[in-house]
Amino acid sequence: MLFDFGGTLDADGVHWSPRFHAAYRAVGGGLDFAAFDSFFKASDEALTRLPGIRTLGFRAAIDAQARLVVGLLPDRVDAGVLAQRLHAEALEIVARNRPILERLARRYRLGVVSNFTGNLRPCLEELGLARFFAVLSDSAVVGWSKPDPRIFAHTLAALQALPQRAWMVGDNFEADIRAAAGLGLRTCWLAPSDRAPPGGEVVPTARISRFPDVERVLE
Ligand SMILES: [Mg+2]
Numbered sequence: 001m002l003f004d005f006g007g008t009l010d011a012d013g014v015h016w017s018p019r020f021h022a023a024y025r026a027v028g029g030g031l032d033f034a035a036f037d038s039f040f041k042a043s044d045e046a047l048t049r050l051p052g053i054r055t056l057g058f059r060a061a062i063d064a065q066a067r068l069v070v071g072l073l074p075d076r077v078d079a080g081v082l083a084q085r086l087h088a089e090a091l092e093i094v095a096r097n098r099p100i101l102e103r104l105a106r107r108y109r110l111g112v113v114s115n116f117t118g119n120l121r122p123c124l125e126e127l128g129l130a131r132f133f134a135v136l137s138d139s140a141v142v143g144w145s146k147p148d149p150r151i152f153a154h155t156l157a158a159l160q161a162l163p164q165r166a167w168m169v170g171d172n173f174e175a176d177i178r179a180a181a182g183l184g185l186r187t188c189w190l191a192p193s194d195r196a197p198p199g200g201e202v203v204p205t206a207r208i209s210r211f212p213d214v215e216r217v218l219e
Contacts, residue, residue: 002167002185003168004171004176005123010090019089020082023082031074063079063083094128109134111137113168117138170190
C-alpha cells in the first residue's frame, strides 16, 4: 500500500496551503485565500532552497515555512504562533492515524510516495510514523515527482509489489489518484465530501473523507 504524506497522513484531505491560510486568519491575517495562496506558493519554492532543509524535522519545517511566508506577506502576523497552531492540529490527526497505520503495517507492506523537500524521513521519524513504512520515496531524494509514473514504479519495486495488487491513498487527485490509476493501482481518494472530483475518465476505486475509513475500504 502506498500513501501520500501531506494532506493524507496529517490532515483529512486538506492541502497545506488552505491549512496555512486558516491558521494565518486565526492569528489575525487579513488576506483572502487567493491572495494568500500566491505568497504561499512563493514560500514553497523558497523552502526547497533553504540551506539545511534536508535535515529538518516536522516542527522545524513548519516553523521554517511559517517564517518564509510571513516574511513575504504584506501584513504582520506572528510566524511562531501560526506555526504552533498548524503543528498542534497536525499532531492531533497524526496521533489518531498512528494506530491505524500500525494495524495496516502488520497486514501489508507500506510505502510513502511524497512530493517533498528531501526531509520526509526526519519528518516521519519525528511523528512516530517512519517505522510503519518499508519505503519512503521523497521526490527531492529520488529525483522524480508525482505524477511522474517513475516515482510510483520505483516505490513498488522497492516493496516488491505488483501495481495490480497495490493501493495508492492520497488527497491530490492529479498527483496521487490519476497517476496511480494510470499504472493499474487501485486508488483511494481522501477528500472532504464537498470537494468535486475533476471530470474525465478516471474514477477512484474508493473515496473517503476521513483517513480512518481506509480500513473499511480494504475489507
Ligand atoms: Mg497530499
